[in-house]
Amino acid sequence: MLDYDDEARDYDASRGGEPRARAAADAVERLLPQGPCTVLDIACGTGIVTGRLLRPGRTVVGVDRSPGMLGLAGGRVPGGVVRGDATRLPFASDAVDAVDAVVIVWLLHLLPRPEPVLAEAARVLRPGGVLITTVDKNDAYFAEDSDIARVTADLRRRYAPHVPDSTTRVLDRATELGLALTDRTEFPGTGQGRSPRGWREAIDAGHIAWCTHASPDEVTDVRRRLAALPGQDTARPDPQYRLVALKA
Secondary structure, eight states, rough: OHHHHHHHHHHHTTHHHHHHHHHHHHHHEEEEEEESEEEEEETTTTTTTGGGGGGGGEEEEEEOOOHHHHHHHHHHHHTOEEEBBBBOOOSSSHHHHHHTEEEEEEEEGGGSHHOOOOOOOOHHHHEEEEEEEOOGGGGGGGGSSOHHHHHHHHHHHHHGGOOOOOOOHHHHHHHHOOOOEEEEEEEOOOOOOOOOOHHHHHHTOOOOOGGTTTTTHHHHHHHHHHSSSSSOOOOOOOEEEEEEEEEE
C-alpha cells in the first residue's frame, strides 16, 4: 500500500491530473441528486474531484485518513474535510446527520474486502439517498481490444474471482444492505493509456493486482511477451472507468 502522506504532493500529476478529475467529477455529477443536498466523498484524497462537486445549496464533505492528502483537500473544499477511516466514518446514523449521497472513487479496488466500506456508506445514507462508486477498475484499461489486452488476458481471467471492486461483488453486497442499482455511467482516464513498456514498469513496481496470484514464471512470461510487442513507448487506448449508482 502506498504511503499517501508521502505521495500527496505528486499524487494528482501521477493520476491523470485535472483532465481525469474533470471527467470523474462530471460523471459523478450525472448520478448525484439535484438541488440542495449533502454529499460525502469517502477517501477524497487531495480533493481534486471533491472540490468540483461544490454547487450553490450543496454541502460537500470529504473524508480521508491521510493528513497529507487532507492538507491539500482543505484548500479545495475549505472547511469541508474531516479525517477518518472509511470503515469507521465519523458520522452518526440518525436522520439528522444522514447524508443524501456518498461518493467512493478509486477506493474499493485497493481493499482486501470492500464490504465493510460499503456497509459504512449505507449506514450514513438517508432513506432514498444514493451511493456512487467506481467498479471494475482492473478492467478499465481493457474496455477495447488491444495487443496488451490479449497478452494479459489469462492472468486477468485468473485474478477475476479475487477482484474486490467487481460489479458482481459490489451489487451482491449492495442488495444485502438494501441498496438497489438505479444508474451507471463511464468516463475516460484521459491520457492514461499505458504503453507496453509502461505496463512492464508497473508490473515491476508491484502495482498490478492481477499479477499477485500468478507464479514468478507466469509473470516473467507476460513481461517477455509485453517486451516483444511493437510500439514499446506507444500508449494504448485510455482506460474507461465505470461508476454505479445504488439507491437506499
